[in-house]
Every structure is written in C-alpha cells, then in structure tokens.
Amino acid sequence: MALCGLSSFSLFSFLHLALLASFCFAADPFVSNELRVSYITVSPLGVPQQVIAVNGKFPGPVINVTTNNNVAVNVYNELDEDLLLTWSGIQMRHNSWQDGVLGTNCPIPPKWNWTYQFQVKDQIGSFFYFPSTNFQRASGGFGPIVINNREIIPIPFAQPDGDIVIMIGDWYTQSHTALQTALDAGKDLGMPDGVLINGKGPFQYNTTLVPDGIEYESFNVDPGKTYRIRVHNVGLSTTLNFRIQSHNLLLAETEGHYTIQSNYTQFDIHVGQSYSFLVTMDQNASSDYYVVASARFVNESLWQRVTGVAILHYSNSKGPAAGPLPPPPDDIYDKEASMNQARSVRQNTSASGARPNPQGSFHYGQINITDTYLLKVVPPVTINGKARATINGISFVKPETPFRLADQNKLRGIYKLDFPSEPFNRPPVIDISLINATYKGFIEIVLQNNDTTMQTFHMDGYSAFVVGYGYGNWSEDSRNSYNKWDAISRCTVQVYPGAWTAIFISLDNAGIWNLRSENLDRWYLGQETYLRVVNPEENGETEMAPPDNVLYCGALKGLQREQHHSNSAASIFGGGFNIFTLLLALFTAIFISG
Known part of the structure; x- marks a missing residue:
C-alpha cells in the first residue's frame, strides 16, 4: 500500500510527509522545489560583478510542472536583504497570499526560508520567476517556469524534438543597489552595458564592439529536427528584437495561450513578455548561425553594443558563424510595423488549452x-x-x-x-x-x-x-x-x-x-x-485563507514568531506549520510501514 507514490517510511520521508500531506489527498499531484537565493561573482560582460543566483546558477533552474499540479517552492533567502519571489503569469487561483509582491506578502528576511504553496490550476505555457523587491531583478534571481499539458490534452502541433529556454535582457555592470541609488537621486538609468542571453555576454561577432574572452551561449541542435524555443525578456526596460539567422520563427504560444501559428523572421519581445516559437533546423549547416537579441525603440546606431549574440550550432556544422548579424527591423518607412506585428498575435480558438474541451473565444466581445x-x-x-x-x-x-x-x-x-x-x-x-x-x-x-x-x-x-x-x-x-x-x-x-x-x-x-x-x-x-x-458573499470557497506559515510585518510584525533553523520539521515549514498535518502524516506513515 502506498500514499502519493511512497512505499516505505524513513525519517527523511517523515519530515517531508508533513509538508506533502495537505496535497497528497487531493486528486492532483504534488511537486516540490527548493530554491536557494544567494550572491555569486561572474563576468558576463568581461567585468567581475556580484549577481543573484538561484541554487548557484545564473539564471536560476527551470521549475517544470504540469497543469493542475500542486506546487511547493521552499525559498531560502541567503542574501543580506529582504527577498520576495513572484511568479510572472502564474494565476494563483483564489490564492493571492502566494503572489510574491509587497501588497500580498511580507518579504522573507535574510537567512530565513519560506515555502510558497499554490496550484497551477488550468494553466499551460511559458513563464518565469524573479525577485520583486529592492530592484533585485537588475542583478538576477530569475529563472524559467514551464507548465506542460496533461498527457490527455493534445498540443496543437507535432511534439517537438526538444525544448530550449532562452532568457534575454538588457544588463548593467552596476549592482542593483547602485542603480537604486541613481534612481533615488533622480537620475535616469542610461544606456545598458549590454544584453545577456542565458546570463552570458555576446559572441565576438565584431572585435570593436565585443572584447576577447566573453563567455557566450551556444545551443546544440540536430539537422532536420524541430525545437520549441521559449524566449523570456527578463530585462529592466529595453524591448529586444529576437531573431535567428536564416531560420523562421513559427509562433505557437505566449504566456499560457496557444496562438494562431504564424511565421516571422524577427520578433519584438517587450520587457516581461514570454513567447514559444517552433524552429525547424532546415539549413545546410555550412556554418553555425547567430541568435540575436538587439535593442529596439532607441537610437540603434548609438546602442549597437546593447546587442546579445549567441550561437546556434548544428551537430554537422562545418564552421563558426561569420559575417554581419541578420539586420533588425527597419521602421523608417513603416512606423506601425511593430504594432501591426503585435496585432497579428491572435488566439488559436480551436486549440485546447489546459482543459479537455476547446477553449474558444468565450464570446468575450x-x-x-x-x-x-x-x-x-x-x-x-x-x-x-x-x-x-x-x-x-x-x-x-x-x-x-x-x-x-x-x-x-x-x-x-x-x-x-x-x-x-x-x-x-x-x-x-x-x-x-x-x-x-x-x-x-x-x-x-x-x-x-x-x-x-x-x-x-x-x-x-x-x-x-x-x-x-x-x-x-x-x-x-x-x-x-x-x-x-x-x-x-x-x-x-x-x-x-x-x-x-x-x-x-x-x-x-x-x-x-x-x-x-x-x-x-x-x-x-x-x-x-x-x-x-x-467576493461580498465570501464563504471560504472563492478565496483561500491565509496559509499557516504566513509571515507578518509592518503594523502586524508583533505577531511574527522567530524562525529557528535546525534539522527539525519546523525549519522545513518556514517557521509555521500545522501540527495536525504533522500528526496526520505520522499516523499515515506508521500505517504504511505496518
């Protein structure tokens, strides 16, 4: 006999059962993640700087879940300042307690941990997480979220041969605290120092604009295969035009909704936006190909160095990428080109989303x-x-x-x-x-x-x-x-x-x-x-109650208990757990082992 896939009992199992119990009796599976947010030193643009890493990585790891999963994310704040993570695009049905912004959550103090618990109810698609306080996103702390369709729900295209996540964004070599100080003094942020692709600087496509020794991202692909490429703009304020040399971008999904599939040679991705493209490796691989993210709606001749360049490497490639980058859009003769592109992004009303029936337009008009x-x-x-x-x-x-x-x-x-x-x-x-x-x-x-x-x-x-x-x-x-x-x-x-x-x-x-x-x-x-x-007639069904581990701050800070870190169950629960759940888990574990 097993409970939620557990067939034996151990001390490790016991410590986790208390956290899992509230989810295990539900019909939908439980997924657990642990994120440790800390500082590391890297040199994405050739200058050593302190960035915010998640589990020692910059950007952070993928949170990979499936529609309707119950998700617990235990976040350890190893910074020297308060921290909140927010989940861009995750709708937190009736559960704004887990949203991760200052209007809904008290921040996690330094050296504390806190467990977010939410359900990705009726959602699919491409999203990302990031720190929402103290300008910290300017130093990193972000990572992708993938919500997969349930197996019984078809996707509206052939199953891709692989999944590639690309996080693009403008980047400053100054720390987030220095940028904060500049804004507090009434200064503008000014031109970014570059654009990063997956936390790395540009490939040296130009020896004047890109110095030697910059580590760049490379995506390894096989000829003839089609990949789902999920692109997120996690930058501060710059719209970026995304393109892959000699390849078409077949738009398939954006922020949880399947789109009418249209081909583009380049695409504007604005700050905070996420898109999925299907890209077929249909070139002859005489060389590698450029993957480009360049600044838009600025003086592009002055902003040339604000360009991210990665490499698309075919397994049968005959040499490195060479020559000029594929050109950006030319708006001189068509001022509405980008807006018309935005208008062309339309919902696939015949495709199923998270539910088994086609979603349709809902007749919203x-x-x-x-x-x-x-x-x-x-x-x-x-x-x-x-x-x-x-x-x-x-x-x-x-x-x-x-x-x-x-x-x-x-x-x-x-x-x-x-x-x-x-x-x-x-x-x-x-x-x-x-x-x-x-x-x-x-x-x-x-x-x-x-x-x-x-x-x-x-x-x-x-x-x-x-x-x-x-x-x-x-x-x-x-x-x-x-x-x-x-x-x-x-x-x-x-x-x-x-x-x-x-x-x-x-x-x-x-x-x-x-x-x-x-x-x-x-x-x-x-x-x-x-x-x-x-809901003026709230009866406990349309909005969840505060979680047992809720943090208190501001006018309610006197209600907050001190958090003690140890090997006890209390530390796993972020300083506030339900003893009934713990006893229930213990009873269940004994029953199983018997």
Whole structure:
C-alpha cells in the first residue's frame, strides 16, 4: 500500500510527509522545489560583478510542472536583504497570499526560508520567476517556469524534438543597489552595458564592439529536427528584437495561450513578455548561425553594443558563424510595423488549452463591460523633491503591511479604495490607492502611454484579452477598432510611446492583485496599483485563507514568531506549520510501514 507514490517510511520521508500531506489527498499531484537565493561573482560582460543566483546558477533552474499540479517552492533567502519571489503569469487561483509582491506578502528576511504553496490550476505555457523587491531583478534571481499539458490534452502541433529556454535582457555592470541609488537621486538609468542571453555576454561577432574572452551561449541542435524555443525578456526596460539567422520563427504560444501559428523572421519581445516559437533546423549547416537579441525603440546606431549574440550550432556544422548579424527591423518607412506585428498575435480558438474541451473565444466581445479604467502614464515628475512615476497622477508607495493581511486582522488606514478611473487635472500625489474592483465584473482597462519610452504592463492573477492598440489618445470611438473575436489572452502587454492599449479582464479570481509597469525603473518609482477583488458573499470557497506559515510585518510584525533553523520539521515549514498535518502524516506513515 502506498500514499502519493511512497512505499516505505524513513525519517527523511517523515519530515517531508508533513509538508506533502495537505496535497497528497487531493486528486492532483504534488511537486516540490527548493530554491536557494544567494550572491555569486561572474563576468558576463568581461567585468567581475556580484549577481543573484538561484541554487548557484545564473539564471536560476527551470521549475517544470504540469497543469493542475500542486506546487511547493521552499525559498531560502541567503542574501543580506529582504527577498520576495513572484511568479510572472502564474494565476494563483483564489490564492493571492502566494503572489510574491509587497501588497500580498511580507518579504522573507535574510537567512530565513519560506515555502510558497499554490496550484497551477488550468494553466499551460511559458513563464518565469524573479525577485520583486529592492530592484533585485537588475542583478538576477530569475529563472524559467514551464507548465506542460496533461498527457490527455493534445498540443496543437507535432511534439517537438526538444525544448530550449532562452532568457534575454538588457544588463548593467552596476549592482542593483547602485542603480537604486541613481534612481533615488533622480537620475535616469542610461544606456545598458549590454544584453545577456542565458546570463552570458555576446559572441565576438565584431572585435570593436565585443572584447576577447566573453563567455557566450551556444545551443546544440540536430539537422532536420524541430525545437520549441521559449524566449523570456527578463530585462529592466529595453524591448529586444529576437531573431535567428536564416531560420523562421513559427509562433505557437505566449504566456499560457496557444496562438494562431504564424511565421516571422524577427520578433519584438517587450520587457516581461514570454513567447514559444517552433524552429525547424532546415539549413545546410555550412556554418553555425547567430541568435540575436538587439535593442529596439532607441537610437540603434548609438546602442549597437546593447546587442546579445549567441550561437546556434548544428551537430554537422562545418564552421563558426561569420559575417554581419541578420539586420533588425527597419521602421523608417513603416512606423506601425511593430504594432501591426503585435496585432497579428491572435488566439488559436480551436486549440485546447489546459482543459479537455476547446477553449474558444468565450464570446468575450459580447459581454457587457461593467467598468472602464483609463490609466494614463507620463514621464517621471517631481513630488516632494523626489523623482516619481505615476498612473493617473498617483505615485504608489511600497506598502509595509500586505493589504489582505490587514483586512484579515481588521486594520484600518493601511490603504485607500479611491484609485481614479480616469486622469484628473490636479497635481500628482504619493499615496497607497487601490482599484475597488467588482467581483465577477468584466472591466475594460485602457493603458494610455504619454511617456516617451516603450512601456510594458503586467496584471497579476489574470490573463487579459488584448483587444486593441492605437497611436494618439484613446477615445470611445477607438472601440470600433477592437478585435472582439480572437484577441490573444495574456498577462503582460506593451504600450507604445504616444499610444494606447486596451484590455478586457473577467474578474473571477478573488484576492488583491498587482497591476504594474514591468519596466523596472518605472515600477520602482511608483507606477503601479492593485485591484481589490473581494467576493461580498465570501464563504471560504472563492478565496483561500491565509496559509499557516504566513509571515507578518509592518503594523502586524508583533505577531511574527522567530524562525529557528535546525534539522527539525519546523525549519522545513518556514517557521509555521500545522501540527495536525504533522500528526496526520505520522499516523499515515506508521500505517504504511505496518
């Protein structure tokens, strides 16, 4: 007789059973991960620097799970400052307690560990994790997440011969703390020092731009085979154009939704976005091929060195890559080329996703809109002598007490529910103001970018239908251009400078969820808010209770118990475990061994 695949009992098994017990009796499998976040020294651009590694790796390891898995991630903070990991795109159904941002979680103090527990309910696709506090993503701490289809659910393409993860992003040789200090002083981040591909610098395609001795990434492939290539832009603020010399990119999935399969020779990937491409190795391998990620929407002649270059190496290659890089897009004669490319990313409405039945469009275009929020961003402004970024004139303050935890403990004055639904003609302010969203409402959010830089926005807890893009100021007439049939559903969307992007969201996921700029500098300077989505008839079925190991901070810090690390079960549980679960696990283990 076995419980959750365990056929014998040992002390090691006993220590883990207490953690697993709450999951094992459910129908869906349990997956456990341990992430140790620490500093290491590397030289990705030829300059030794301290980066944030996960399990000693930069970038961190893949978290590989399957639809509906129950996931536990025990995170050890081995840094010298607070840490939170967030799970970009994982929807945390009815469980914002595990979201990993300051509005929903207290940070993990240095030398502590904490176990995130959540279910990847009805999700598939390509995502990533990263540290959400103290500008730490600028020093690393990120890694990929893969959610596979269940075996009974077919994928809408032939099974690829391999899976390749590529993490691209702009990079500075300054530490995250130095970059923080610059922003605090009102300075701009300036031009990045380069672009990394999987934590490595560029192949020396040009001896003037790339010095000797730079370690570069190489992807080994076999001729004739097709690979699923998952690309994530984990950078700070730079849109990157991704391309592979002489190869087509067949778009197949983005952030948990299968797309209509279209071929591209190059593709713009904005900060925080993730895509899957199917790439067939159909060249004659007379040489290796360049894999390129170069800066977009900047003065590209000045930003030449901000280019990542890796190598695609066929097993029968006859020599190294040579010659000029494949060229980037030319927008001189087609100003809307990138926006039209974005419009071409459409949902495959005939493909199954996480469930056995085809997902369809859900007829989202026929649902009545219950609220409209026009959210306007402008270049940073000065408030009380400090440079700040705003949405609708509000610059968000990082909370000291998580909002839902404050609700549970009946604290008042922690936040306001008065976020404006449109820009007001008034001086900007610094505040903690949330959107008072209606549970099971269907809202329209228009993101109006009157800043001079490309912006990307991310919505935690949800996927949103991206129904429209347009240059100029949005108006009600703009709705005439919306895609109301097969708009892609995703969690991270770009907003072009001097333009707007419109999204629809069905508010069926109770909790408090972060809406933020994914541009790290704008986020740090206050360009975010939260949607408070609370069921007024909450009965314990639409929103989970706080976990047993919840951390306390801010106004509730007096409730936090000290965490003692030892070989005991307590340390495994991050300092707060349910004794009933432990006893149940012990009883079960004795029963099995008997």
